[in-house]
Amino acid sequence: MLGPDVAWYVAVAAVLFGIGALGVLIRRNTLVVLLSLELMLNAGNLALIALSRHWHNGSGQIFALAVMAVAASEVCVGLGLVVALNRRRLSLDVDTLSELRG
Amino acid sequence: MTLHTTHVDWFGLGPVFVLIGASFVALLCAVLVPRAVRRLASATIAGAGFTAALVLAVWLYVDSANGHTIVSGAFYRDRWTALGQVILCAIGLATTLLGVEHIPGWGRSSDPGRRDDHIAEFFALLLASGAGMAFFVGAANLMVLFLSLEWFSIALYVMCAIDYDPFAASVGGKAADARPEDRDAFGVAGGSLEAGLKYLIVGSFGAGTLLFGSALVYGAAGTVSFDGIARAVASQGLTGDTFLVTGIALIVAGLGFKMSAAPFHMWTPDVYEGAPTTVTAWMSSATKVAALLLAFRLMTTAFPHDEHLWSWAFAIVATVSLAIGNFAALVQRNVKRILAYSSISHAGFMLIGLSAGSALGGRALMYYLVPYSAMAFGSFAIVAARERELGVPVTLENLAGFGWERPFLGVAMWFFMFGFAGLPLGGGFVGKFYVLAAAYRHGWVWLVIVGVLATLVSLYYYLGIVRAMYMRPSAELQVQPGGSVAVSGGAPAKEELLHVAVGAAFVVSLGSLFAVQPLIELARHAARAFPL
Numbered sequence: 001m002l003g004p005d006v007a008w009y010v011a012v013a014a015v016l017f018g019i020g021a022l023g024v025l026i027r028r029n030t031l032v033v034l035l036s037l038e039l040m041l042n043a044g045n046l047a048l049i050a051l052s053r054h055w056h057n058g059s060g061q062i063f064a065l066a067v068m069a070v071a072a073s074e075v076c077v078g079l080g081l082v083v084a085l086n087r088r089r090l091s092l093d094v095d096t097l098s099e100l101r102g
Numbered sequence: 103m104t105l106h107t108t109h110v111d112w113f114g115l116g117p118v119f120v121l122i123g124a125s126f127v128a129l130l131c132a133v134l135v136p137r138a139v140r141r142l143a144s145a146t147i148a149g150a151g152f153t154a155a156l157v158l159a160v161w162l163y164v165d166s167a168n169g170h171t172i173v174s175g176a177f178y179r180d181r182w183t184a185l186g187q188v189i190l191c192a193i194g195l196a197t198t199l200l201g202v203e204h205i206p207g208w209g210r211s212s213d214p215g216r217r218d219d220h221i222a223e224f225f226a227l228l229l230a231s232g233a234g235m236a237f238f239v240g241a242a243n244l245m246v247l248f249l250s251l252e253w254f255s256i257a258l259y260v261m262c263a264i265d266y267d268p269f270a271a272s273v274g275g276k277a278a279d280a281r282p283e284d285r286d287a288f289g290v291a292g293g294s295l296e297a298g299l300k301y302l303i304v305g306s307f308g309a310g311t312l313l314f315g316s317a318l319v320y321g322a323a324g325t326v327s328f329d330g331i332a333r334a335v336a337s338q339g340l341t342g343d344t345f346l347v348t349g350i351a352l353i354v355a356g357l358g359f360k361m362s363a364a365p366f367h368m369w370t371p372d373v374y375e376g377a378p379t380t381v382t383a384w385m386s387s388a389t390k391v392a393a394l395l396l397a398f399r400l401m402t403t404a405f406p407h408d409e410h411l412w413s414w415a416f417a418i419v420a421t422v423s424l425a426i427g428n429f430a431a432l433v434q435r436n437v438k439r440i441l442a443y444s445s446i447s448h449a450g451f452m453l454i455g456l457s458a459g460s461a462l463g464g465r466a467l468m469y470y471l472v473p474y475s476a477m478a479f480g481s482f483a484i485v486a487a488r489e490r491e492l493g494v495p496v497t498l499e500n501l502a503g504f505g506w507e508r509p510f511l512g513v514a515m516w517f518f519m520f521g522f523a524g525l526p527l528g529g530g531f532v533g534k535f536y537v538l539a540a541a542y543r544h545g546w547v548w549l550v551i552v553g554v555l556a557t558l559v560s561l562y563y564y565l566g567i568v569r570a571m572y573m574r575p576s577a578e579l580q581v582q583p584g585g586s587v588a589v590s591g592g593a594p595a596k597e598e599l600l601h602v603a604v605g606a607a608f609v610v611s612l613g614s615l616f617a618v619q620p621l622i623e624l625a626r627h628a629a630r631a632f633p634l
Contacts, residue, residue: 010318010321013314013317017310017314020310021307021310021311024303024307030299030303033303034303037303037306037307037310040306040307040310040311040313040314041306041309041310041313043310043314044310044313044314044316044317047314047317047318047321048317048320051317051320051321052320054321055320055324057324057325059245059320059325059326060317060320060326062245063244063245063248063316063317063320063326066245066248066249067248067313070248070249070252070256073252073256074252074256074302074306074309077256077259077260077302078259078299078302078303078306081259081263081295081298081299081302082299084263084266084295085295085296085299088295094303097296097299097300100293100296100297100300100371100372100373100375100376
């Protein structure tokens with residue numbers, strides 16, 4: 001096989017997933033949080049495509065294609081909510097979104 | 103050239119297609135039907151869609167004694183799927199009844215004439231999320247699992263945020279300095295949007311985790327289909343494979359977010375409180391049904407060889423859910439938050455059935471879901487009625503006298519609380535008994551003890567709600583009725599459809615006590631779908 005071993009691709013995907021998860025947990029700006037969520041999904045995509053090549057079957061690639069469509073619709077709803085919140089002049093800082101707390 | 107297309111069993115996918123088709127028609131209502139009748143027209147379509155899907159699902163149950171996969175092994179056509187779809191469609195029907203009167207209009211503060219402008223979208227989303235769940239319970243490979251999970255989740259994110267009044271924004275800074283008393287409509291100012299965004303962030307985090315776990319499992323087994331994974335694990339001795347075990351852990355976490363089991367529950371109280379109560383009623387019952395049924399199928403079909411791992415994982419998640427759900431509920435004053443924590447603790451109970459991983463556990467889980475979803479739906483519907491009456495969030499304080507003012511809803515709430523607590527008045531008691539029996543049969547006496555202790559703790563807050571309704575004079579009621587839709591003079595609004603929905607929930611939760619044997623028999627046939 002040309003190029004690095006599949007394990008390297010999965011390792012990169014795992015690092016990406018970790019960065020994304022960390023971003024969701026510690027970043028405060030909603031837009032950056034949405035970006036980090038995309039990063040998590042794309043980490044899954046990278047792993048799927050690499051492993052698809054490893055197994056010589058197409059399931060993983062088709063899976064990744066479908067995930068891209070899902071990720072797009074998810075971020076669409078997310079950005080819509082961000083715009084709506086912004087119109088109400090609520091803050092985009094997730095720490096101040098705390099009306100719902102008991 | 104000939105084109106080979108896979109054979110599609112259209113009938114087997116019938117309920118899903120009926121629901122998504124009805125969703126499209128309901129969406130067309132938004133543009134084609136005059137505003138005055140839009141609420142009625144779209145609700146009728148939703149009701150017809152759920153009824154038709156319910157009938158089809160019952161038919162499929164009768165017709166699918168030999169469970170098998172359809173559409174190139176992508177979807178299970180068996181009794182487990184069909185029974186799950188029956189429960190989901192029944193909840194959807196009840197939610198439709200509730201939604202007719204209880205989904206707040208859009209832009210209600212400025213122009214009453216435009217209130218129903220966007221009501222059809224709610225019913226379209228309700229049908230779409232129902233279709234996603236009906237697809238989800240029958241998923242037969244990891245790709246269908248992920249796609250249908252996101253299908254209903256994305257619809258739910260929008261539904262949570264649907265109580266959004268764009269015209270309120272023009273009154274600059276209103277949201278920030280509004281007193282609790284005059285927050286707009288059914289709850290908190292801006293709460294619905296906040297709930298939608300929170301659910302989106304946490305839900306997508308769970309979905310991302312699930313996806314990465316699926317990728318790792320695919321990496322270990324080389325296939326995404328559930329039974330293919332089990333075969334590959336058995337033939338290649340992958341039981342302890344790093345990829346597989348990590349993948350299972352991530353999938354368990356991802357599903358944990360959807361069934362709101364602790365420690366993946368942080369979003370639950372906030373989202374349940376902020377979302378419109380109709381949506382909360384739908385989420386708390388239907389999402390849990392879908393997630394738990396799918397989790398049981400996934401674990402027993404795809405990972406039977408790793409049972410020693412996932413049954414422990416679920417037993418621990420169940421224990422944590424029972425502890426956190428029950429103890430956190432003790433200090434809450436807001437009734438929606440109490441019910442949210444109660445739903446976390448019930449996720450714990452149902453996970454006990456799942457962790458047993460046996461046919462008995464499957465039966466117990468399937469049975470438990472029937473009274474649980476009826477009681478969860480019914481109690482949130484009653485909260486919706488009180489909210490509409492007062493126009494403020496319902497707390498234990500402003501529940502005072504409710505039982506005397508609205509006798510039917512009071513008795514129903516009283517009954518649901520006793521049923522939740524597991525007193526032998528409704529199916530909740532038999533459900534708890536069955537899941538604990540499954541744990542006992544599995545040899546986990548400690549888990550039985552945890553369950554019994556959790557039930558004892560839960561009595562305090564369930565009875566607290568009953569006490570607030572009946573044992574306090576209504577003079578103690580601090581809040582005067584007078585929300586934006588409350589009826590003048592404090593007389594309760596005539597809410598026939600809400601009464602029908604609550605009555606149906608009451609009948610189901612009471613009936614499941616008397617009809618234990620037939621229901622268990624149905625669940626037994628459903629659980630035969632698994633190699634247990």
